[in-house]
Amino acid sequence: MLAEALPAMDALVPEAMAADTSGPFGANPDSTGESAILVTVRVRPFSPKEMTLMAPPTPGRHTIGSNVGPGTMGSKALRKVVHVIDDRILVFDPPEEAGSSRFAPTAPPAQTNKRHKDVRFAFDRVFNDDATQQEVYLGTTQPLIDAVLNGFNSTVFAYGATGCGKTHTISGTPTDPGIIFLTMKELFAKIHQSEHERVVEASLSYLEVYNETIRDLLAPPGATTTSLALREDARRGVVVAGLSEHVPATVDDVMELVLQGNKNRTQSPTEANATSSRSHAVLQIHIRQKNRAGGLATDVLTATLSLIDLAGSERASVSRNRGDRLLEGANINRSLLALANCINALCDERKKRHIPYRDSKLTRLLKFSLGGNCRTVMIVCCSPASTYFEETYNTLKYANRAKNIKTKVERNSESVKAHVSQYVKQIKEQAEEIKRLRAENTALRAQPGGRGRSATVAVEPARPTATLQLAEDIRNALSAAFDTVRSSEWEHASTAVVADACAQHLEILAAARTALAGDDTDGTAIIDLRRALEAATEQIAGHRGQVGRHLDHTTLLLTRYRRDTKRADYPAHPTAGRALTSDQKYRLDLERRALELTCANTRLGRAFELSQTLLAGLGRQLSTALAGGTRLLDGLSQLLDAGEADAVNTLRTLYHAALPDFQTAATGLATIVTDATAAGPAKWQVAPPSPSRAVSRLLTVVPSVVPSSLSSGRTSPRRGPAPRPRAGTTSRESLGLAARKPSVRPSRSASSSAGFPGPVPPSGSVVKRPRGVLSAQPSLENLKPAKRPNVTGPSSLPPLPPPPPMEVVKSSPSTRRRPWGVTPLADGSPGASDRSTTPPDGDSGAEQSPRHEPPPLDALPARSILKGQRSAPSYTRPTAASKSHSQPPTASATANRIRSGGPVRSATARRRSRNMFDPMGSKPIAADAPARNRMSARQFLEAAKQQGAADPGPARPAQSALGFRSVQNGPSN
Numbered sequence: 001m002l003a004e005a006l007p008a009m010d011a012l013v014p015e016a017m018a019a020d021t022s023g024p025f026g027a028n029p030d031s032t033g034e035s036a037i038l039v040t041v042r043v044r045p046f047s048p049k050e051m052t053l054m055a056p057p058t059p060g061r062h063t064i065g066s067n068v069g070p071g072t073m074g075s076k077a078l079r080k081v082v083h084v085i086d087d088r089i090l091v092f093d094p095p096e097e098a099g100s101s102r103f104a105p106t107a108p109p110a111q112t113n114k115r116h117k118d119v120r121f122a123f124d125r126v127f128n129d130d131a132t133q134q135e136v137y138l139g140t141t142q143p144l145i146d147a148v149l150n151g152f153n154s155t156v157f158a159y160g161a162t163g164c165g166k167t168h169t170i171s172g173t174p175t176d177p178g179i180i181f182l183t184m185k186e187l188f189a190k191i192h193q194s195e196h197e198r199v200v201e202a203s204l205s206y207l208e209v210y211n212e213t214i215r216d217l218l219a220p221p222g223a224t225t226t227s228l229a230l231r232e233d234a235r236r237g238v239v240v241a242g243l244s245e246h247v248p249a250t251v252d253d254v255m256e257l258v259l260q261g262n263k264n265r266t267q268s269p270t271e272a273n274a275t276s277s278r279s280h281a282v283l284q285i286h287i288r289q290k291n292r293a294g295g296l297a298t299d300v301l302t303a304t305l306s307l308i309d310l311a312g313s314e315r316a317s318v319s320r321n322r323g324d325r326l327l328e329g330a331n332i333n334r335s336l337l338a339l340a341n342c343i344n345a346l347c348d349e350r351k352k353r354h355i356p357y358r359d360s361k362l363t364r365l366l367k368f369s370l371g372g373n374c375r376t377v378m379i380v381c382c383s384p385a386s387t388y389f390e391e392t393y394n395t396l397k398y399a400n401r402a403k404n405i406k407t408k409v410e411r412n413s414e415s416v417k418a419h420v421s422q423y424v425k426q427i428k429e430q431a432e433e434i435k436r437l438r439a440e441n442t443a444l445r446a447q448p449g450g451r452g453r454s455a456t457v458a459v460e461p462a463r464p465t466a467t468l469q470l471a472e473d474i475r476n477a478l479s480a481a482f483d484t485v486r487s488s489e490w491e492h493a494s495t496a497v498v499a500d501a502c503a504q505h506l507e508i509l510a511a512a513r514t515a516l517a518g519d520d521t522d523g524t525a526i527i528d529l530r531r532a533l534e535a536a537t538e539q540i541a542g543h544r545g546q547v548g549r550h551l552d553h554t555t556l557l558l559t560r561y562r563r564d565t566k567r568a569d570y571p572a573h574p575t576a577g578r579a580l581t582s583d584q585k586y587r588l589d590l591e592r593r594a595l596e597l598t599c600a601n602t603r604l605g606r607a608f609e610l611s612q613t614l615l616a617g618l619g620r621q622l623s624t625a626l627a628g629g630t631r632l633l634d635g636l637s638q639l640l641d642a643g644e645a646d647a648v649n650t651l652r653t654l655y656h657a658a659l660p661d662f663q664t665a666a667t668g669l670a671t672i673v674t675d676a677t678a679a680g681p682a683k684w685q686v687a688p689p690s691p692s693r694a695v696s697r698l699l700t701v702v703p704s705v706v707p708s709s710l711s712s713g714r715t716s717p718r719r720g721p722a723p724r725p726r727a728g729t730t731s732r733e734s735l736g737l738a739a740r741k742p743s744v745r746p747s748r749s750a751s752s753s754a755g756f757p758g759p760v761p762p763s764g765s766v767v768k769r770p771r772g773v774l775s776a777q778p779s780l781e782n783l784k785p786a787k788r789p790n791v792t793g794p795s796s797l798p799p800l801p802p803p804p805p806m807e808v809v810k811s812s813p814s815t816r817r818r819p820w821g822v823t824p825l826a827d828g829s830p831g832a833s834d835r836s837t838t839p840p841d842g843d844s845g846a847e848q849s850p851r852h853e854p855p856p857l858d859a860l861p862a863r864s865i866l867k868g869q870r871s872a873p874s875y876t877r878p879t880a881a882s883k884s885h886s887q888p889p890t891a892s893a894t895a896n897r898i899r900s901g902g903p904v905r906s907a908t909a910r911r912r913s914r915n916m917f918d919p920m921g922s923k924p925i926a927a928d929a930p931a932r933n934r935m936s937a938r939q940f941l942e943a944a945k946q947q948g949a950a951d952p953g954p955a956r957p958a959q960s961a962l963g964f965r966s967v968q969n970g971p972s973n
């Protein structure tokens with residue numbers, strides 16, 4: 001009859017309610033990761049007390065307790081206010097007769113004046129009073145177990161008025177266990193099943209919220225149990241500080257802990273419920289799992305399953321509580337009201353911006369279950385009796401509202417990159433386990449009948465030799481299958497490591513390319529560098545493609561081989577199940593486990609070995625990069641030695657752009673070497689290579705290359721115009737540095753036709769940089785013009801002749817000559833200007849400045865020019881006294897030291913700079929490269945000679961060997 005009435009009932013259900021019933025488990029997230037809270041209702045049977053107030057008893061009706069007698073009908077007569085229609089729909093307070101007529105259409109309608117609410121509710125699942133614990137478990141919590149094992153947080157909470165069956169549903173009784181036990185049983189069974197593939201760690205905590213304080217229900221003896229603090233953690237959500245965590249090994253351990261916690265839970269008899277829970281109890285199981293087979297990066301899945309038994313709401317008038325009970329009741333009601341407010345706000349788009357979670361401890365605890373990353377199931381418990389009329393109605397209303405709450409579900413997966421030292425640890429652990437398993441197996445083999453095994457395994461009568469043979473065959477098949485797997489895994493692991501390295505390489509190159517992208521494109525060397533970088537990127541991308549394909553292939557092979565191992569195992573054998581003794585099965589299990597571990601170990605070993613090799617390779621690459629960097633620095637310092645203003649400005653920019661890359665490379669190198677060192681010796685597999693000598697050497701020089709200001713928030717280089725010379729100093733022009741304004745870049749043809757800009761030092765002279773240029777190395781902002789005597793005001797000065805990039809003094813080793821305009825201080829360091837200083841040879845005729853007189857060109861060895869002040873006599877080398885208030889070493893000196901690995905330049909470095917003027921020094925110079933890059937020292941001198949002879953005029957634009965033009969404008973009026 002009920003079934004006949006159903007279509008009619010369906011038609012009566014409002015659309016809005018019916019719409020939410022799609023799919024029994026709305027807890028599954030949709031494509032946006034949103035998951036509606038699954039709301040289920042459980043109607044408990046009438047209690048014996050309620051039964052006594054009811055009449056007449058319905059035959060076959062379920063009651064709580066078996067010795068319930070028929071009740072009497074009177075003024076206090078109870079009626080049933082909740083009618084379950086089907087597993088989705090219930091009706092609250094239908095008119096008794098109308099309700100009856102609905103269920104029994106043939107019955108005549110009775111007359112009644114009483115108004116009934118007659119509200120129909122649709123939920124994701126409705127359990128009638130005859131539903132068993134198992135049914136409730138299957139319909140609510142069971143689907144969450146897979147979710148938890150897949151890394152999704154999940155919560156189940158029971159909600160309802162006092163005495164409506166929340167504790168019964170969540171905890172149950174020893175004879176009729178509830179959701180906690182059933183969940184744990186299945187969870188642990190699943191963990192056990194996957195133990196060969198995954199390492200699963202389960203821990204458990206149990207707390208109660210009593211009178212707005214949080215107490216640990218499983219606190220170790222002596223530990224404080226009261227008032228634990230709640231904290232919010234961005235990663236783990238809400239965390240209770242100081243809560244004890246327990247690691248149960250079996251489901252029995254879990255039950256023992258839960259029972260112990262329940263004993264500690266605050267429970268008191270009330271008018272409404274003899275075993276009323278006076279607190280909200282929260283049991284949390286934290287699962288953390290990762291694959292046994294370690295790879296380069298291991299995915300770690302974490303999830304928390306919370307099972308919550310809320311305290312029930314109660315009306316003081318009904319419960320007639322006094323004293324402590326009254327206070328408890330008030331607190332319970334307050335927190336449940338806060339919960340109801342949160343539910344309201346979560347369902348109301350206008351209020352969604354502020355959810356009042358902070359109003360109670362309970363709502364703070366449930367914050368992520370209601371509005372966060374969690375799949376949530378709400379079990380609403382209600383009594384069918386009319387004594388609970390208001391409570392049940394309110395409960396159902398809130399439950400109906402809660403259906404609209406959506407949580408955002410995300411998988412808690414984090415990828416943990418395996419450190420080389422982790423491989424070592426894992427390999428060691430697994431090697432020990434293999435050893436132990438093999439030893440156990442051997443011991444078992446040595447004892448026919450398997451009597452040596454643990455007492456838990458029953459001793460079975462010896463089987464005929466045929467079964468022994470069968471076991472042996474299976475064992476051989478297993479070994480063979482695992483051998484294939486092992487070699488395949490070996491290859492797979494290698495490919496995976498290479499693929500990973502490729503990806504990292506590409507990342508590094510991409511970063512370098514981005515860094516270069518913003519550079520001054522006029523520097524040909526930079527353009528070439530960028531091209532080289534792009535070519536390398538393409539090459540590696542191609543390589544990665546190949547490796548990727550290979551990886552796919554090895555993955556396929558591996559899957560196939562692993563399937564073969566399963567086939568070789570004894571459960572797959574048609575007769576093995578019956579023929580083998582449990583001892584034999586046990587041994588085969590051991591064998592399989594040992595083989596699995598051997599495979600994993602081989603794979604790890606391979607990954608470790610390859611990682612080490614790649615790290616060493618990367619170290620080498622970085623050291624090459626650093627060496628390239630030092631050559632770049634060297635080139636820059638040479639250009640700076642040339643003292644041309646445009647070159648200085650451009651190079652300053654380039655130089656500062658290069659420094660951060662340099663620092664990154666240096667830091668990367670340091671990390672690699674630290675990693676390689678930290679890995680420690682892995683004697684049984686491969687010894688980690690010690691950092692190469694080159695790498696160590698580079699490490700020692702890195703700090704001197706990267707200015708300390710960079711590592712501690714570098715002050716940004718001055719990129720604007722150079723500081724104006726202070727009054728009393730000579731203008732830039734007078735120092736031979738070009739004015740900034742007319743920074744016209746030369747065309748290529750102009751640059752090739754232009755020659756050496758200024759005079760060349762005479763034979764037997766050494767070239768000295770004007771004091772102040774590169775005075776503090778390597779940051780160019782320290783570049784200041786040397787102080788010159790303030791001869792006249794700028795406006796009265798006639799145009800100056802082109803200034804020399806370097807100052808020249810005689811290079812007689814015995815004679816220490818001061819450069820023009822520089823007087824050594826008493827301590828021997830270069831000092832103030834001194835016009836009275838005897839000018840160098842050949843300077844005597846110069847009216848304005850003797851230093852402008854070109855010395856005989858051919859007298860100067862090319863090396864002297866190219867090396868600048870490096871070959872200067874002791875003047876440039878500071879004395880002990882000057883070192884003490886020390887200038888940092890010059891850029892070229894540092895670069896030189898890095899390049900040569902010490903204070904002495906290598907023969908190669910000297911030869912290179914003698915033969916070819918390649919400021920970047922990092923690439924072979926192509927035959928068709930621009931002339932400025934191909935100019936040898938000899939050509940350089942020739943050009944300079946011609947230029948010097950052809951046009952010594954003072955106002956000629958100067959052109960450096962790199963093509964940067966220094967425009968000599970003369971003082972402006």
Ligand SMILES: Nc1ncnc2c1ncn2[C@@H]1O[C@H](COP(=O)(O)OP(=O)(O)OP(=O)(O)O)[C@@H](O)[C@H]1O
Pocket residue numbers: 043044045047064160161162163164165166167168169273275276277278310311312313381
């Ligand atoms: N489905 C059911 N089947 C049999 N007995 C039930 C069922 N639900 C509840 N009971 C019984 O009803 C009584 C009250 O239930 P329970 O203690 O679980 O209520 P509660 O909602 O937890 O109350 P409180 O909020 O006060 O703790 C208990 O004796 C319990 O065994």
